[in-house]
Amino acid sequence: MKCYNFCIPTIFISYVINIFVILLTTFNSSIPNYVEPVGYTKMPPFSKRVILISIDGLAIHILQTSEQNRISFLMRMAETKGVMGIVKAEAPTETRPRHVALLSGFNEDLFNIWGFWKRNLHPFESILHNAQFSWAYGDPVAIKPFLVEATDRRSSSMKLEYYPEISHNSMYADDFVLKKFKTFIETDLNKFIEADEVTQDGRRGKLLFLHLCSVDDAGHHGGYNAPLYDQIVLNANVIIEQIYELYRKKVSEEDLVSTTFIVTADHGTKPEGGHGGSTDDEIFVPFFAWGAGIANIPNSNHAFSLLAQQNSVSTLVASLLSTLIPSYSQGSLPIHLLNASDQIKSNLLRSNILHLMKLNEALIHKANRHSIISSFTSIGPQANFDDRVEDLKSLMKRERVLLNSLFHSKWMLWSRASFLWTISAALTSFAIVVDLMGYRTSKIAPNYTTIFRICTLLIALIELFRVIDCCRDKLLNFLDYTTEPNFREICVLPFMCLITDFILGGYVSSGRLMISKMLEHFKMSKYQILSFVLLFLQSYLIIAAFHRPEFHAAAGVIVSINLIFNPFRNTEWKFARIFSLVLTILYSLWMLILHSQPIETNPNLLGHQIILGFILLSLWILFNAVTYSIKIDRIMLHEWFLLEFQNLLLHVLIIHTHLFGLNIYDRSVLSALSQYVVRHFNGSNTPMLINIPVLVVVLTYIFITYKRNQKQRKQTLKAQALIWLILMPLAFIYGFTHIGEVKSWYRIGTDTAYFIYLSVAPIFCASILTVLSDFAEYNQRPK
Structure with missing residues (x-):
């Protein structure tokens, strides 16, 4: 059996570094170390105490x-x-x-x-x-x-x-x-x-x-x-x-x-x-x-x-x-x-505006010390600000502008680094896809290229250990707030390692070859173009449904409409498929209506979500039966990819409907489940019991996909792995853009866990599917 053809050490290490760097940058202090004091000391006090x-x-x-x-x-x-x-x-x-x-x-x-x-x-x-x-x-x-x-x-x-x-x-x-x-x-x-x-x-x-x-x-x-x-x-x-x-x-x-x-x-x-x-x-x-x-x-x-x-x-x-x-x-x-009089109020506003300007300057200075591009400028000159004569309305407007700018100043460092993280995720996904599809050049690289790649790998490993150590220090020695990591270095260095290995590893030329080969006989019908668009929209809805549970129902509507116009219809299970599709559409639309109303008026919403999960499960089983019966000599590569994409998203929708649509990891839901389990079972088995449906669906998915791979010989497993890798940047970008929103401490914890899940799950699933594909190819060789 051949070894992992998509193990790319430097690129993969850079991706892992980015996950740690995002956590460090997001949870960095937004308070500058020093702000020049400003007060209302020029005014007589209104109150003595x-x-x-x-x-x-x-x-x-x-x-x-x-x-x-x-x-x-x-x-x-x-x-x-x-x-x-x-x-x-x-x-x-x-x-x-x-x-x-x-x-x-x-x-x-x-x-x-x-x-x-x-x-x-x-x-x-x-x-x-x-x-x-x-x-x-x-x-x-x-x-x-x-x-x-x-x-x-x-x-x-x-x-x-x-x-x-x-x-x-x-x-x-x-x-x-x-x-x-x-x-x-x-x-x-x-x-x-x-x-x-x-x-x-x-x-x-x-x-x-x-x-x-x-x-x-x-x-x-x-x-x-x-x-x-x-x-x-x-x-x-x-x-x-x-x-x-x-x-x-x-x-x-x-x-x-x-x-x-x-x-x-x-x-x-x-x-x-x-x-x-x-x-x-x-x-x-x-x-x-x-x-x-x-x-x-x-x-x-x-x-x-x-x-x-x-x-x-x-x-x-x-x-x-x-x-x-x-x-x-x-x-x-x-x-x-x-x-107070308007004149006194104006003087007080000027003092607060001056304070906000100095605070904003301190935040900008802090961002400039660490940003990859030190191009931030202040709101405006502070000189002679106290001597300006402005009416109350103008001063209040200026104060609002400064207050709004404070939010952007606090997130300057994060926003400037985010485009590097986005590019890194896309390049990582692209490089692994090139290896997975077998398009990377097999030419023997010059010695100096190998040396450069080894050096790049060592630098990436050193940076990985440094970033992990920095996270550990934050947890163990968090009282020392002055020991900030060099954010410019930890953002740029792994990105440069990734770019270097991407070029020296031949992924540019190999990727160009892969794209040209795939487009050579690539002719899509209007339905297939629309289907691809709907599938990517469904991907977003499934990922975003963690924060908006109604998106599960919206994704159910889209996948049902997409499958109704599937060109690979056959007579098997015809009436069952039509009934299941129509039922899914109607029930998903009903769920959208329920989600649009206050949750207090819908005490049975959780029960409806469970029913939707079972309907989606029946639809997935029927769709697998249809896909299993397709003749492989009558289908093009992109058509096969389209089918596998639909299959995968339907599977993920079922899992996410259970995990997040039912909100089973919410503290109140977990508490209720624990009380039920304590009364009827061993209380320590609560985590295992709530995850049994997920485990069953995942194992069933792997088993059915593996069986289809054995029968149809169309690299079903690799096609599924390829889809996971294509979805990886979308999941990664959504994950890191939604952490750090202070809705509640519990919300930050769950959002961070979801970011790690979105960052790791696609590449982990692609790895498992690729290993199974290699194993299947090995078993299919003539003895």
Whole structure:
């Protein structure tokens, strides 16, 4: 038996390197190491002190008329003295990242995946650090990210305390905060209300942050419709009223009117309980503000409009205190919440715009250090920016442009490297196809060419070990955020190794020969051209259905229409095939209608998906029976390829319908399956049981394809391998373009696993099929 004719060491190693490099580049920190501080220090402060309260897990439904009595104090204060409305958070809606956004102004850094999302690995500034003195009490998850080392000069001006990480009842957390506030009134109130000291670093104002966690605890036990949740919300409202009244009685009227109160939440709660995703119940949270510097907006309790993004709250607090903006803040300044003239608002906007410009410059500088093409330019000159006279509308527009540019600046390095990854995947696929089809030249290469190829292979191996070691270091030594890999080198070097081996290995001339031979007698009918287009569209739908389950039904419609007009119809199984095709089309269209409706109205959607899987399975069996009976002397190579393409995609559609259409790897589905298995079987067998259908279909596919290969002698196995290799770049490109979207931590994990699956599965399947093909050829030789 001949050895693997498509083992191409250098090209394959470069492909593996690219997989690791994509993970390193995607999950690189988007936070620059240094941003020049900018603040509102040229303006007199609106407020001398701010009391910021976060009610963890407070759902937006609390603003409904029937629920407002549970937050009567907050409603009364905001309605008569300030403003109330809605603030929008971003996913993941978890306590740590949302409080980082609330107090520091930026959303989750993907770099934290190397620390398994347990903490912020890159040091950062928050409004707690930029106030002249700050206090914070609450849950350790919310408070710990803002702690500083004892050697930090800011440690003497910060007092951050959290309760022990032990099990407790739902009232304990809020009672702890209330007790700490009472102690604060006795020991630190004088420091809180005294005049600011003159400092060299520009820090101003006093900030007290209180984190009430009991509402979130209650939300995890039954959701916001549970009686316990309503009770805890009512208790939180009472505690905030006690805090306000205790403070009001202890300070003078002058100190009270120079204090700002802000009450909001880090995230919401789903009706059934829990959080972490991006549903409206999770990302929209209430916002109440009153006191010094806050505009009194009449009737805001009726409209409940979107007041700001959550990452703008730290910018708002900085403007109220006229202190430094947190260095990595990416929030806009909600000037409509400020009780100030247009001139003052314009000056504040200029300061925030200047900060955003400096942050953008820092991101561009970071990208330039590592990018393969250092051609990024800044948004515009910063010189004399403070002296420009612009109206509010123009300034707000400029701020929006800068905020949009921040997103692109964070992904500059990734986007510039992505075209190298795309080309690498295409060349890898093409080179393996040349070897698989047997078109690579058999001429003996000159000695110097062999030496160059060996050197290229060694360089690729060294780079592979370096990249793997870099990933290992990120996992083991993730605290050292400054040890960034040289992204320019790890992107360009494997690409150059691939190009070198591609040219020296003779793949250019061999590929040209292969294409010319294949096109020599290549005449396609209109149906076949349309069929190829539909097959590639179906390929995309099958791959993309991981994120859009309705695409399984759409792919079912396309494959059925394609098979109806199959030119290789025969009388065998005629009525069964027609019935199966029509049934598949009708049921797939019905599934598309069901997917277009809210999932709450379709509790039986999972059952319909199972039925669709069985219908597709019957269609695949019938199609294999038809293909098995085709006379090989009546079919051209491209026609045979078309049939195998249809067969393969139908098979993959069945597997993906089971794996992803049924969503069997979702945590809730796995939990339900595990409970069922524990009741009826051994609980440890859950993974095996849910994958039995996949294993059966895969083994059946390999067996039937192998049998057809033995009968028809048309290289069925190699044809299937060729299709896998042609689909490989499409799968690879789709995979790496969909990781890194922070919908939830679980979503990032599944998207990363899917990327690895799409990168490895096609080449693995092609390898297995090629080995089986070689084995079949060996057995068919005359003895």
